[in-house]
Amino acid sequence: xxxxxxxxxxxxxxxxxxxxxxxxxxxxxxxxxxxxxxxxxxxxxxxxxxxxxxxxxxxxxxxxxxxxxxxxxxxxxxxxxxxxxxxxxxxxxxxxxxxxxxxxxxxxxxxxxxxxxxxxxxxxxxxxxxxxxxxxx
Amino acid sequence: xxxxxxxxxxxxxxxxxxxxxxxxxxxxxxxxxxxxxxxxxxxxxxxxxxxxxxxxxxxxxxxxxxxxxxxxxxxxxxxxxxxxxxxxxxxxxxxxxxxxxxxxxxxxxxxxxxxxxxxxxxx
Numbered sequence: 710x711x712x713x714x715x716x717x718x719x720x721x722x723x724x725x726x727x728x729x730x731x732x733x734x735x736x737x738x739x740x741x742x743x744x745x746x747x748x749x750x751x752x753x754x755x756x757x758x759x760x761x762x763x764x765x766x767x768x769x770x771x772x773x774x775x776x777x778x779x780x781x782x783x784x785x786x787x788x789x790x791x792x793x794x795x796x797x798x799x800x801x802x803x804x805x806x807x808x809x810x811x812x813x814x815x816x817x818x819x820x821x822x823x824x825x826x827x828x829x830x831x832x833x834x835x836x837x838x839x840x841x842x843x844x845x846x
Numbered sequence: 847x848x849x850x851x852x853x854x855x856x857x858x859x860x861x862x863x864x865x866x867x868x869x870x871x872x873x874x875x876x877x878x879x880x881x882x883x884x885x886x887x888x889x890x891x892x893x894x895x896x897x898x899x900x901x902x903x904x905x906x907x908x909x910x911x912x913x914x915x916x917x918x919x920x921x922x923x924x925x926x927x928x929x930x931x932x933x934x935x936x937x938x939x940x941x942x943x944x945x946x947x948x949x950x951x952x953x954x955x956x957x958x959x960x961x962x963x964x965x966x967x968x969x
Binding site for chain 2: 757
């Protein structure tokens with residue numbers, strides 16, 4: 710991941726920092742203001758998941774190139790308790806915490822690509838991508 | 847970051863000045879609910895114009911705040927949700943069910959006048 714920026718997540722205060730860093734990176738890539746908000750909101754949701762369930766972790770944002778597509782890649786990683794049933798966690802309205810249960814499925818809807826890998830007792834890694842839309846002219 | 851709460855007649859106006867952490871949002875909720883009782887306010891306006899992200903936590907906190915204020919017998923109006931934020935909230939599946947919203951502070955005030963004082967805005 711070229712040009713990568715990472716934020717250590719230790720408390721809820723870092724949620725604001727993480728989404729600001731993500732927004733800055735997305736802005737450099739030329740995303741529209743609506744897309745910047747979608748990306749910042751998706752980051753907010755996955756980082757809050759870290760704070761709520763794993764307590765600490767790391768959020769990294771970088772640039773990704775695939776063929777002639779350019780985009781932002783967001784990686785949220787923790788060494789927390791892990792998610793026993795990912796399909797269940799990806800369902801709208803499912804939550805074992807105090808949230809609305811829209812965090813992970815919501816973040817997936819806001820981004821173009823979403824991948825989650827989790828192992829109980831080891832941790833969780835969420836990788837999300839959004840591609841810059843080419844100007845249609 | 848402290849959110850200033852202004853008392854204007856029967857109303858309280860909370861004007862958010864910068865991005866808020868979760869703790870800041872909870873403090874705003876608690877402060878507003880307390881002050882509604884303290885000042886016997888009839889209406890509350892929360893101006894969120896500067897917020898460029900309203901995620902599930904912010905939405906839930908504002909919604910619970912409005913419900914708590916309603917239980918104290920006052921009305922809440924959320925004003926200034928940015929178009930990008932509205933777009934993102936809908937995509938995320940967030941709803942502000944039962945919470946009144948208005949375009950800006952001016953609209954919010956006339957909405958409160960209408961609801962509380964029965965003023966139809968025509969003088």
